[in-house]
Amino acid sequence: MSAEGARTASGERNERLAALLARVGMADERAFEDVYRLTGAHLYAVVLRIVRDKSIAEEILQEAYVNVWHHAGSYDAARAQPMTWLTSIVRNRALDLKRRREIDTIAWDSGDDETPPIEYPSDGPTPVEMLMTAADSQSVRDCVETLEGGSKQAIALAFFHGLSHGELAAHLREPLGTVKSWVRRGLEKLRRCLDAAGAAE
């Protein structure tokens, strides 16, 4: 599919979702059901990768949609695209929960050879593969291409699997400082590149 065609499809989806959310804001149950049908599988997949536990992912999804029902009225289409808004709601919930559980278990911070490897869903793409194919626009892929290897890997693992700095260091077997600067440099580079691409469009 061409970048143009894909961008239009994504734009259409967002337009449709914005209209549906406006109706959900007025307690339209049918519109809410449509929002769930259009976004549920995507958001569930995002959460599942971060928490890696089906029943927890289901719970987060439920909470998130209950939240959407109650707060759709305050959704501001001028501030965020619907998918951005929805994705942020579920990612933030998933990350908050994951961090809370880590404090309880500590296991992730041991940082030595005993650290359990991160298990990826076996049939799916790896985080770096997803980062490389990310998004429906060539410009975003071009920006990802500009990242150095370490930054690319760290950002992919952090974004798709919700790894913290400490977890990244353990998983990549690099000092915490190195990983932090990979993340920082990578994000800085992405910002410049994405904003330039966005301004050019």
Add this chain to the structure above:
Amino acid sequence: MNLSGADRRERLDRIAAEFALGTSSPRVRRRLSAIATRDRVVADALTQWERRLAVLADAVPPVTPPPRVWARISARLGLEHRPAVREVPLRWWSRVGVWRALTAIGFVAALVLGVAQLGQQPAPAAAPIVVVLAGSDAKPALIASASRTDRFLTVKAVGGTAPAAGRVFELWALPQGGAPRSLGVIPAGAIVHMPLATPAEESLTNIPALAVSVEPPGGSPTGAPTGPVLYSGSIERMY
């Protein structure tokens, strides 16, 4: 933490980036979320980063959640359409954002007009089914009415409402949660009758509202509205 001063913008941007990416510590996450609720600059920085990174999430292959997730959501919220998420294709009627506002306006207008009609005429003569179809300016454009047993709708154009040359108005029944069903092209004229297959009460069962779209001569070629929806209104049953 003062993050909105001009000299702090760079630091804010970095913190917001790591928040959106997800690598921030729980402490930073909590504090930043709290600050964002009262500081627009911080909230904007977060939103911008969430927007930048959200496109990455598109690459995650979707996983259909088990049906119990929707069942629990709708049970929690006490929704009516509890069991199934139906596979109904979305078309324009899902995009009509002004929709509920229009029907709400129609409702008020219908009550006002209904009362006015009841006032003017002996009660039995007043049509018990009335729909005031109004545009986005809330001005009534068409009034459709019928008695419960009529096998036709009487459609009256208000103030000379008529389609543009070479176009027709098509009337649609909007079932609860379903696709619009055509009631036919509205014939030209100030007061016209549109046949119904069954008595009005039966034809309009489970139809909360009607709408009018602009179509090519002969009506929509697709069976669904193709032109803009100019007027809509909710059905008022005065019995």
